Amino acid sequence: MILEAKHINKNFSTPKIHRVLDDISLTINQGELISLYGESGSGKSTLLYILSTLDSAFEGSLKIHGQETTELSPKNLADFRNEHIGFIYQFHYLLPEFSVLQNIALPAQKLGVKNKKEINADAAQLLEELDIASLAAYPTYKLSGGQQQRVAIGRALINNPTFIIADEPTGNLDEKNSDLIFNILKDITERRKNTVLMATHNRKFYENSHRAIEMINGKLRL
Amino acid sequence: MSKYPFNKTNLYIALQYLTTRKKQTILAIIGVLLGVATFIVMINFMTGVNNFLDDAVFKGNPDIVIKPISHQKTNKLPFSIGPTTIENLEEISNELEANENVRAFANQTISPAILTSNYQQLPGSVNGIFPLEEMHMVDLNKRLIAGTGFSELSQNNIIIGISLAKRLGVSVKDTVTIILPNGKSTSLFVSGIFSFGITTIDNVRTYMSAKTLQNLLGLSKNITHINVKLKDRNNLDLKSLLLQQSKEIEIEDWKENNKTIVIGNKVRDILTWSVSLALLLVAGFGIYNIQNSAVFEKRKDIAVLKTIGYSSSDIIFIFLVQALIIGVLGAFLALGLGYLISFIISITPLDTSDFIIVKTYPVNFNKAHFILGFSFGVLTTVLSGYFPSRKASKVDPVTIIRGV
Numbered sequence: 001m002i003l004e005a006k007h008i009n010k011n012f013s014t015p016k017i018h019r020v021l022d023d024i025s026l027t028i029n030q031g032e033l034i035s036l037y038g039e040s041g042s043g044k045s046t047l048l049y050i051l052s053t054l055d056s057a058f059e060g061s062l063k064i065h066g067q068e069t070t071e072l073s074p075k076n077l078a079d080f081r082n083e084h085i086g087f088i089y090q091f092h093y094l095l096p097e098f099s100v101l102q103n104i105a106l107p108a109q110k111l112g113v114k115n116k117k118e119i120n121a122d123a124a125q126l127l128e129e130l131d132i133a134s135l136a137a138y139p140t141y142k143l144s145g146g147q148q149q150r151v152a153i154g155r156a157l158i159n160n161p162t163f164i165i166a167d168e169p170t171g172n173l174d175e176k177n178s179d180l181i182f183n184i185l186k187d188i189t190e191r192r193k194n195t196v197l198m199a200t201h202n203r204k205f206y207e208n209s210h211r212a213i214e215m216i217n218g219k220l221r222l
Numbered sequence: 223m224s225k226y227p228f229n230k231t232n233l234y235i236a237l238q239y240l241t242t243r244k245k246q247t248i249l250a251i252i253g254v255l256l257g258v259a260t261f262i263v264m265i266n267f268m269t270g271v272n273n274f275l276d277d278a279v280f281k282g283n284p285d286i287v288i289k290p291i292s293h294q295k296t297n298k299l300p301f302s303i304g305p306t307t308i309e310n311l312e313e314i315s316n317e318l319e320a321n322e323n324v325r326a327f328a329n330q331t332i333s334p335a336i337l338t339s340n341y342q343q344l345p346g347s348v349n350g351i352f353p354l355e356e357m358h359m360v361d362l363n364k365r366l367i368a369g370t371g372f373s374e375l376s377q378n379n380i381i382i383g384i385s386l387a388k389r390l391g392v393s394v395k396d397t398v399t400i401i402l403p404n405g406k407s408t409s410l411f412v413s414g415i416f417s418f419g420i421t422t423i424d425n426v427r428t429y430m431s432a433k434t435l436q437n438l439l440g441l442s443k444n445i446t447h448i449n450v451k452l453k454d455r456n457n458l459d460l461k462s463l464l465l466q467q468s469k470e471i472e473i474e475d476w477k478e479n480n481k482t483i484v485i486g487n488k489v490r491d492i493l494t495w496s497v498s499l500a501l502l503l504v505a506g507f508g509i510y511n512i513q514n515s516a517v518f519e520k521r522k523d524i525a526v527l528k529t530i531g532y533s534s535s536d537i538i539f540i541f542l543v544q545a546l547i548i549g550v551l552g553a554f555l556a557l558g559l560g561y562l563i564s565f566i567i568s569i570t571p572l573d574t575s576d577f578i579i580v581k582t583y584p585v586n587f588n589k590a591h592f593i594l595g596f597s598f599g600v601l602t603t604v605l606s607g608y609f610p611s612r613k614a615s616k617v618d619p620v621t622i623i624r625g626v
Binding site for chain 2: 045049052054055074075078079080081082083087089093095096097098102106107109110111112155167
């Protein structure tokens, strides 16, 4: 068990008090690809941002890798995210000032465990696995949407995090690229034993995940 | 894990931002460059002018002059023709010897005189000086522009102000005759010509040996003026002290005599500093604007950096170090440009006609001005870079990423 969330509640106070997350408890094990699906506004994204420690305004307990994250200071949370959590968004959010390889290397440079040579070797290895090795030196804006999303996956994997949060990772892609990205995500959980928690609208994807959880009005239907 | 925001990775990100936004970076550097360079040039030039005036007016002249009270005020009739002398000389001398603020003092016998050359007859004044005493007080030789020095004043020579010499049509080694109020006259050869750069002095003043003048006036050892140089020019306590002791004297001080110059210096100082600071402020606003729009443009990137583990202090560092690099580069280049412009001003000819002391514009190349300009420049940029950086650090990744 790498993640354990207990009795998570969250309210939005504007325009009027509204319960977005209602007593959510969830555990995730290593190597799982879990899909979260449900209507827009059901609270999927809100839950993802809480589980990824970006949003700390909630009630309840969140244990990741044995660490109670609600006890961490903002600075320690940032370090914790760097080491334990990878992010993939609907839009690639790569930094345009940096090359493909540099983008992938950024989280590892922040982690600072390996030297630059080792980090670059790791990043090159990931590019190879993601089948975009030839693009290493490209500026990211020259890449297609599918290629960019693969770079984003590389960036999420570089520190080999405890788990990866993917918020609609195929939401902005055509069918062919969507399938490609989904297959990569499934592949990394099975082959590399990474863990992925993904929000998606795509029926094909959530039905093909290891576990699919529907969210309705801020509650999980297990 | 890099615990401190000052680390290679953050520096690398900052440099990457600077180098990929070349145009804005260069513009910002030019902003600082111009601000700081102008600051340095203005301070160099303005303090140069102030120092020049100080030099011309204050350094070459006594800080206070003690002289006998004029007849009009005492209602006494002059008992002899010629200048009145200081009665209680010894008392005053003792006081001056004892006073801690007195650097040096020199006695003078000054008398009006008519000067006659082969071409002209003009009114003037003769300053009878004791050369050694006088030189100890102010370096008169600095004012000498032709002929031999003041220390060579003897029985038969005289040193004349430049304007007076021109009007008399005499130069070094010519002869002039002086006629004193008591009717005595003597011929002296011109051994030197001086210029204070102040027409009212250069037009009338001459120097000769005090002993010779006293003999001619029949005043034996009497003294008409005591010139005093102070250690602290701004402390004029001595003036009231002496006036308390003696009712027979009056005292002029440098402040009273040079009100316009003192005010001029003050006004120039205020102008220099306010304009210079305004320039730096403008440069600072430039940086602030550029950094602010950079933060706005980059808010998605900042959000991403935060999600992948860069903390608020990392973000502040990344943006602040950009401002710092811009500031240091701009200020550093400004040292060169400031020096160059100051140098060009300092070799620009200044047509002053009789103002012989300067041939070019006065510029004060003081190391402190360059250090001050550099530090002010860097400080301004860092301060104006700080607020956008702090704004950057407050970007909420959830709002930005979900907001699209």
